[in-house]
Amino acid sequence: MKLKLTSLALGAALAAGPALADLTFPDLSYRTGPYAAGGIPFSDGYNDYFTLLNERDGGIGGVKVKVTECETGYNTEKGVECYEATKGDSPMVYQPLSTGITYQLIPKATADGIPMHTMGYGRTSAKNGDVFSNVFNYPANYWDGASGVVNYLLEINDGNINGKKLALLYHNSAYGKEPIRTLEELSKKHGFELVLLPVDHPGQEQKSQWLQIRREKPDYVTMWGWGVMNQVAIQEAANIRYPMENFIGIWWSGAEHDVLPAGAAADGYKAVTFHNVGRDFPVFDDIQTYVIDAGKAAGAGDQVGNVLYNRGMYAAMLAAEAAKTAQEIHGTQDITPEMMRDGMEALEITEEKMAALGMPNFGPSFKVTCGNHGGDGMVGVNQWDAETQTWSLISDFKPTDSEVIGALIAEDSAAFAAENNIESRCK
């Protein structure tokens, strides 16, 4: 009945015609399939923040925000279908939350003049804005994540990990393969041994990889997993009694739903992160008042404060701030995707700005420039406490090895530029 009513209401709204040009933010989400556990909270956070802006502030700069959701199921073919279906109504920015779809869309979105924001995923070398004009991956990327893991290991080993053994358990896809190059470079630099253990999609079958871990006895295991792969890995680690505190995931392998199935055995599991966790921010009071209590929450409304919900909300906040910046630059409320791109390129996030938005110390402060679309790559470490069922930041946001990463980014983006005849555009 509720569905019918909304359908009728929507039909009526469509019939009435759009009174005001809204700012459209497409949400290529996935609420079904083996990766839904990660897709749902992210999408809920993304939607809820825009709902909050609409309800509390009347949109961005007085223009209402419209979020059009499209289900991709983490599948590239459906992702393309979603992109083609939504690109007509002047979308502000695409955030597909899938490295595979990102690779697909980078050339398409660039050709269509639509910006993309791939926060903490996608093609790492997109940080080089000189080559990737329409792709942004601030505030941190995979290679920052890999370096963040190694930096943390250095930190707890008094700066020396020579001769240690680090195993990388990764999703055997573009996503999982991203950190390998960086880790190889870092292993040369710091003298640790790297063991590569690929896990095939969707990642439910990991017995042989963990057998190998039992045999090789790595000092540390780091994981590039997503979806169902994460919980299976943590369960398997518990089964072979691998010490959890030596098991460190990337930010996509560190949410509540990843550790909860293993129960108390997951206690001490760590994951790197580029934003803060928990509900202890003023913005959540507003979300409670304007969104949840008003019955306007996206999805089931039970994800508020989860790691990935926070990340989705953070992504929406950065998008909204970029839209505001674009409105200021171009002096119009009614911005186009091209203007939005300029706004993203001129985005500056400061501590005061975040505090004013009710998110003090939620993420790093950074400034996007033409040449640097990736922020400063500050990475912190979270640890799971199974008893209180909370994540807590045990290592504050610290800079990553920009020397190693910068060289790799320059190399990879130069190859891309040569392949596609892209000329330097930054002065």
Add this chain to the structure above:
Amino acid sequence: MFYREAGDFHTTYTSDSQTFPIKFDRYRYYVILVIAFLVVPFIINDYWANAILLPFLIYAIAAIGLNILTGYCGQVSLGTGGFMAVGAYACYKLMTAFPDVSMFIHVILAGAITAVVGVLFGLPSLRIKGFYLAVATLAAQFFLLWLFNKVPWFYNYSASGQINAPEREVFGILITGASAPAWATYLFCLIFCFASAIVARNLTRGTVGRKWMAIRDMDIAAEIIGVNPLRAKLSAFAVSSFFVGISGALFFSIYLGAVEVGEAFSIQKSFLVLFMVIVGGLGSIFGSFAGAAFLVLLPVALKVLGVDMLGWPTDIVAHFQLVIVGALIIFFLIVEPHGLAQLWRLAKEKLRLWPFPH
């Protein structure tokens, strides 16, 4: 009534044995061709090309390929995804190695390379049949995917292990890459699809096809009447893999532009094409088109109906899609085990007699 054959006399063998012996059928076929080649390219937009028509045409080629192997020659294959991957990677290697050669040649060569690989994996079919052969082709599926993931040469040592189609032209018109116009990519795939269907149709009603069908119906009897099972089975594998390879090459270079082998050519793809063949109709070229249309267009149609028109939550629509498509597959297979093609044949039969049932 609708299919009036009065006055439609065949005076020569050629006219009697043509693909569409009924005049009405033939004209309808010509009208469809004219629309597909001369009307659609002028009205097509990006959404119709990339979301609907390209996948339909490409899957139709794959379904034709599998139909030759499974429907006409009776060899069950679960390796379609792997063979599509061979086509895609062959096309990628050719595109990057010889940038100046026309895409037409690359796609055809990719098909030829896949045909060779297909014959290699078809060799076990000489010793094993049925389910056992299905398992052998399943091995091909997993082996090929593993190979393309494992050996960096296949993806030109790219960091992510993905392959990306560089921009290539045909007669000076951009055909791959993001800025390729919709009509050009559509026409390119349509030409391949049209040619595949014509070739497949003519192969299956000639000597080769009759040999395949003899092997399918009873291989021992076929051998006794002089069909060489080695040549019949391996030629079926070769021709089938050729088409599947072409579809894989188009799938990668024209449709998606960037492919990750484990995701794009997984076992799911093999099943999807197999379902197209089964739902469409085993041993029918039209069935391949009907099956591809059913499994490509229906999910999109349901999505448009549910999300865009009714405004339902996307996850509910996605779940409904699975339920509805699944239920329809079961329904069709119960009502008509020979697939949509047989349903169409019966409908035609009824229409010829209508309104008089006898």
